[in-house]
Amino acid sequence: MTDKPAILLVHGFWGGAAHWGKVITELRSRGYPDLHAVELPLTSLAEDAERTRKMIAQIDGPVILVGHSYGGAVITEAGNHDNVHGLVYIAAFAPDAGESPGGISQEKPPAAFENLAPDSDGYLWIKQEKYHWSFCQDLSEDEGLVMGVTQRAPLASTFGDAITDPAWRNKPVWYQVSTDDRMIHPDNERRMAGRMDPRKTIELPASHASLASQPQAVTDLIEEAVHGTKESWVHRLTDALRGKHD
Incomplete structure (x- = not known):
């Protein structure tokens, strides 16, 4: 257990935990030793949320959850765990109860919607x-090539899975909007952020892959969540350390 909360990073569709690479190195350089990145199965919201809950439960102490893209839906579903002290959304879905990422996208389709292609096994890919x-126009072509070749496609049915009990109604929230996002319409991001009444919203002139193109600004927001929840997680750490000495 450290004197800072653990940070658990949750990826979205068409990527994996490695998409957080630049944020991970930035967080470590700023003195955050307790870092975790879940690898989601991308088979259903229920299974992805359960995988995340299991990782939260393995962490001995307070947690800040950070979700990118569909990972925002996952932290919304999994974030009511007692160990979770704050939620950070990075160009992410933040559905309310009964809403799904697919339903939100259909209300205001993003620019790259037509570039999604299902395969014969039910998985949905970006061409x-x-x-x-579509995903990372502010990264180099080589970075985009690697991301495209190594993309992790979700089962298409996962798009329609609805939230049951949104954690953002119970936990403090921070949100980053990508103004040049082609995978989630920026106005959808603004709408979802606004109704959560976040402690802070920032807008970055970034693609959907802001976690890779602007890792310093994304890390700044994560740090704001750490500082903004300090009273609660310090109290939790103090109680835990006291219990170890009793």
Whole structure:
């Protein structure tokens, strides 16, 4: 157990835990030793949330949950765990009860919606030749190529899975909008952020992959969540340390 909360990073569709690489190194350089990144199965919201809950339960102490893209829906579903002290959304879905990422996207389709292609096994991909333009146009073509080739496609049915008990109604929230997002319409991001009454919302001139193109600004927001929840997680750490000495 450290004198700072653990940070658990949750990826979205068409990527994996490695998409957090630049944020991870930035957090470590700022003195955060207790870092975790879940690898989601991307088979259903229930299974993805359960995988995240299991990781939360393995952490001995307070946790800040950070979700990118569909990972925002996952932290919304999994974030009511007692160990969770704050939620950070990075260009992410933040559905309310009964809402799904797919339903939100259909209300205001993003620019790259037409570049999604299902396969014969029920998985939904970004067309590889369209990945750079769709997902990460502010990264280099080589980075976009690697992301496109290594993308992790979700089961298409996961798009329609609805939230049951949104954690953002019970936990403090921070939100980052990507103004050049082509995977989630920026106005959808603004709408979802606004109704959560976040402690802070920032807008970055970034693609959907802001976690990779602007890791310093994303890390700044995560740090604001750490500082903004300090009273609660310090109290939790103090109680835990006191219990170890009793």
